[in-house]
Amino acid sequence: MKKIKRLRICGVNCAMMRLSLVISLVCCGISATWANKTDAQGILDKTVTIEISNEPLSVAIDLISSKTKISFNYAGNIMNSERKVFLSAKNKRLSDLLDELLNPYSLGYIVFNDKIIIRSNNRQAAYNPVSSDGFMADLQFYSQVDIRGRVLDKNGDPLEGVSVLISGTNRGTTTDALGEFSLKAVDKNSTLIISNVGYERQTVAVRGRTELEIVLEPLDNNLEKVVVTGYQQERKKDLTGAVSVVNLSSIKDNTSNNSIQALQGHIPGVFITSDGNPNGNATVQIRGITTLNDNSPLYIVDGVPMKSGINQFNTNDIESMQVLKDPSSASIYGARASNGVIIITTKQGKRGRTSLDFSSSVTASWYNTKLQVLNTEQRGRVLWQAAINDGTSPDNLPIYKYQWHTDPNTGPILDQVIIPTWVDSAAGIRSADTKWFDVISRTGLIQSYNLAFSTGNDKGSTRISLGYYDNKGIIRETGYKRATARVNSEYRLFNGRLKVGENISLSGSQAIPDAGAVGLAEIVQPILPVHTLSGGWAGPSGAGFDDRDNPARVVDDTKWNRLSILDLVGNTYLDFSILKNLSVRTNFGVQYEGARQKSIDKTFQSGFLSRTINGLTVQQADNINWAWNNTIDYHIRLDEHYLDVLGGMEMIKNNADTFSAYREGFALQTPDYFYLNAGTGNKNNAGIGGGYALLSYFGKLNYSYKDKYLASGTLRYDGSSRFGGNNKFGLFPAFSLGWRLIKENFIEQHLGFLSDLKLRFGWGQTGNQEISNNAIYALYIPQYGDPNNVGGISNGTAYGISGQDNGTLPSGFLAIQQANPDLKWETTTGTNTGLDFGFFNQKLSGSIDYYTKNTKDILVLSPYAAVIGDGGSQWKNGASVHTSGIDFILEYQDRMGDLSYSVTTSISHYKSRITRLPAEVVNSYPGNSEKTILGHSPNAYFGYIADGIFASQQEVSNHAMQPGKAIGRLRYSDLNGDGVVDDLDQDYIGSADPDFIYGVNIGVSYKHFDLALFFQGVQGINLYNSYKIYSDFTSVWGGSNYGKRTLDAWTPQNSGSSIPALTLADNNNEKRMSTYFVENASYLKWRNLQIGYNFRSRQHESTGGYSMRVYIQAENLAIFKDNKGVRNFSAPDPENPSSALPRPFNLTLGLNITL
């Protein structure tokens, strides 16, 4: 067994890198050698039956040649031996026969161009050939060289025990501890096969070289792979916690700027939800619900902890990503780890290689999930029907006029909807049939360019990368631009014992924030044109309109708004090996984020909506984090015991400052004029500050016996400024155990098809400190009292205590929060039981994990009785949540000749429930006097059960008392059977937690082509479809537009409809929360289809070899959802039920070049 090395960095490899390595090292000649070998094998596999007795060697060769129809070439002098041949063979392979024949003469052979060339194994002899007719041409191919070489891993560390085999022979060797090997008298034109467990096999053409350096790439999903697990690295096979290693190659061409968003569906247990905002929004929840507060994980980028800003990183700079999912693995991060930890390591320069990578892609995107809304005529028709249903006269409806008559048999019949010519003739608003979704949307364009230069030698390495990303969203004017620059370097001194390095990244982004145009396009009436006749904005005018504004105006008037973010993230470190087994490391990292938002309120007139004074708001938020950690690591191997001890401390400080300034009255309305100084009107400003500090000590111990029994324990002692004086520090212990059954004799002997089998168990505690910086304090503020506060109690603290009643009065203080010196972190205690397995030499591999976690002392801000007076609210530790679930991942990879393929499937399930809430908080959650949220997920919906539509008067009469019940109206279940449908008939009617989430990733490569497919889905999730109140009801929002579904609403003639009859008054209170709105939002999305073609140059690397890949990719190709069920999803995209920016269909053309 290879001894464990403390490899510096390793991780998931990127296919592009792999490609470039193969190209630069193997480079030319690979295909020629391959062909050669195939032919050679064919010839040598021929069988021969022959009888030779007492003949000279040359005669024997001639006899074989005539039998096999294969020509033999040789220099005459090597046949001079007196020794005679005695040979008897029956159906013997030619190779075996030749070995038997030639070995006694110290002769060997090679196959070239369908000929077998016989030559001496003795080099001198080979250099002294006798020229013979036609032989000189062949001779140059079988001259021989001595080769010395070195095999390294991708970090430049030597690999020991690597097998080096001369292709087509049995000759070979293995590398020594320095990764070096030497082979004597190797044919100049032969090919070496370099292979090692856990690495991709490589073939290298010798081509006369005597010095070779070979870099092996680790296999994906390999057990030997080293993963970063928190202040240290471990081999994947030694892991005992639940750690997912992200396969970055499957997301490398994703068009999202956010690598976390791109991971959606790839990692079991990681539930990522997202919308189509060009800035790459994504919400990450690892293993279900951990807390009632912030469930987002902690990110560690090159040792710097951060809670946000990952979308500011260039995905191309990421070398590896690991997800620590369970408390036993995440506990080393203590009071911030309970939501899981994502560890990101950025790319370093490679030792011994200089390369330049360029990649670019262009993507067009389309809006293919537009909601189906009514056009002008249809809206008139729907309103007419609603009025008829209500028994009121449609002639009194605003906006529309109707031609209709009453048929004595069938009732009222609409002949024609008369659309007025003018919505408002005075304002010049001519009626139209505007398709608002088309007005606000466009074909989006995403461009991405990346350039990286990397170099390195024994003394150090550097990687410099530049990136530019520009996403012009499918909603007009929205967009996101980002430029990134990164320099990572490392220097090695004292023979590599001292490593000093830095990683620094600067990124600037500029976004035009979403102005809510999608939500407006859903509800603004189509009768409004975009512009008035005079070119102004058309807007709601007169009766029949609500106060929602023209979406085109909103888009246009906000196009100068900017959210600019500057991120500086970097760390510098020093790593010193004091002794062979003892090393210390200090790492100082900083994350700075400055966000500046500029919001312009232009003056406008849009129907009866207007603004007469323009204004500018500028907000600036500065957030700076620094973290300094120091670790000491000692490892020792004694016989079959291996022990690794890590100790460390960490200091983290955060400071955040925000301010905003507002000014009114700008004489010009141009983007260049809107600066604060230019305004002449009212001013206002605001600003707050905050921060926190963490001080931590931690230790970790890994032990393994015979590589079979593994144990690991961690302890972290965390202090936080956010916790009360009585609970300043918390202790977070964890342990985990592993049993590599594959190493047991009975498995090795009887179950040879198994290549990996490991049982894991872990227990641990983690914390969550994500509460307000000031939560522990009793807080007071001076509140002078706003004389214009009309709506509520002024709560002023100023009083003319000395009798004055004008001027500035003396002011006191107002309590706003009560102290809680006992406040402490939330504690999550969890277990994880897992099984890793692999079959058939890891062709089929996977793991399954079952976990439970209990979070107690969840921080809640409790409401208070008014008797307490001012500021009675107080943060308390009180609630508990229980979550359990299963994560499963299965991967199959195989190769058939030139065809290689892999299929990876991940499925996960979780179930969460609130188990405890302080009595005063229970009512803050959905529930009634009989049912509380306890036992349900915090994401549960609470409401009535709509069990259909009243079809007849008899049904109406038979039903319990339900105010507003009538034919065509929704019927709500009388759950408790008391004859009245009231508050107590509500129940928990589904939750936004999915039953399971899954993803299937398929990769195929054949010769120069590669193909990738990715599907992702969510099953058994219920979501409140907030658009349904518009798509199905004319009774709730009077002046808005409605969905096409209203055309199919219930009427006596259309009694099969599940959509209640149209009405203008919601007498039945159908907008109430009920199962009518909570729909099955399960979906399966075909996320990705990609076809690539790889070019490989045939030059030697010294003359500028290159590799190139072009690809075409489609994203979000298809959505499969519930269209038929009782609670089918009635809007197009279950992933985005509300008015969030839609995820577009993307078509990409991309190019990667490596020099």
Add this chain to the structure above:
Amino acid sequence: MMKNLKYLFIFCIAAIFISGCKKFLDYQPKGTIDGDQLNTPENVEKMVIAAYASLGNDHWTVPYEQMWMYGDSRTDDSYKGGGSLSDGNGYNNYQLFSYVQPTLNDANLMWQAIYAGISRTNDALQRLDMISE
């Protein structure tokens, strides 16, 4: 050289490990006042001012702390006034002694305001006890 460096290094690391102390976690809330900062004579006086501010110091549209609305409007001393009967409807109810119910929002807000005043007074008295002057 190498050896010295080694000792220097060990010393540095040891220093680092020992250096972290509780002071690092000291933090003062920003932009608000921590209750402990108020125990000075000047600030206690301000607490008293705040207590007085709870008395009849509201904007005229929200006169919850101004007791006359609840008392005098029920007598002959005053009349609700306003734009119409529905302007401040709750007070109209008080005036007419009709539909006066504990659930009236005007009543709730009045009590809320009064208790806020009481809490300010108690807070000021408590802090007064804590200072020695």
